[in-house]
Amino acid sequence: MADPSIQPCPRVTAEDEPLKALLLPFETGALPWPAQGTIAFLRARDGWPLRRHPLANLRCEQGFRPLADGLRQAGLDAQPELQGAGGAALVLVLPPRQREEAQALLARAVDLAAPGARVVAAVANDEGARSREKDLQQLAGLDGTLTKFHCRVFWTPPLAGPRDPELAARWRVADAPRPILGGRYTSRPGVFAWDRIDPASALLAAQLRADLRGRGADLGAGWGYLSDEVLRRAPGVAALDLYEAEARALELARGNLAAHAAKVALGFHWHDVTTGLPADGYDFIVSNPPFHAHDRGDRPELGQRFIEVAAQALRPGGRLLMVANRHLPYEATLAQAFGTTRVLAEGGGFKVIEALKGARR
16 A cells, blocks of 8 residues: 555645636626536636635536545535536536647537526636637627636526537547557547657657566556557566546546557556555556646646655565656655666656665665
8 A cells, every 4th residue: 555654745826817717707796606506617626716606516527636636625526527418507617728628628518508508618818718718609609708817707698509519519529539640549639748759758668678577557647658668568567557647648548558458457547646656566667757737837846746656656676767857856856765766868858767766674
């Protein structure tokens, strides 16, 4: 089991400006908060602006595990994906930056709205607010807009389905999983490096050796590229656990690794690595850790936390293979957590580091 001394990485404490903007129409009286009926919240996040309203009927969709955990810790119902259509008295949306994913999410929001219900969305100005506002207007029409907190919040009139059903259908298809890289993998918009092999992961993959064996883990596995490379290059691997915080990426990884399932015991875990791992005794761990938060702010402490968690989860003599931006301050954390470290390769602004865990004292 994971060491109980492991504590989760601190969460961002800055004000959530898009969330504040999203609730602004209800604060000003421009829109009423429904007295009854389900309220659906897509890409939901917890925060004080939300708590100012009755939340007993709120149903939250959030596929990013740290944010989903935050909602659940606040006593809210949160799922990676809401099921059903057409029954919500109000649909709130915080669209992501990626265009295809955001457009498909707006189409889903309209589908979730009951007859006469509204969709309300908010986007930061530097995250494409005007574009998403035009998207919703084109799809379902607009009944109002407010600007504040460096964001735009905009909403539909009472709805009876999309104004342009063909456009909604095209947006859903544009966000669907599809083959990439000549059909070798399946991916979809919105996940990290969704249509390519990112250079950092490629540099790490080139350093993977055939002597990896036993039981391993991939921390921050994404849609499964590094795990696939491990299993292609190291026939001695008997089991591999993938830990990934983004639910839609993890589901892609299941499909991308399906060909290995007959030979290797695979585990797929929707999990926030910074809280520690539910298992230990790994012989090796590979990782291309994140260094941005969900709001795209630099968070080098995320990578540092991944290193600490890996050290706890490896057996004595176990090996961590990780890649990082060359400028990130990981050396002190590596030196404290591991007995031996060395740089295996550098290129393109990245470095691949091997760290060996010393024997327990």
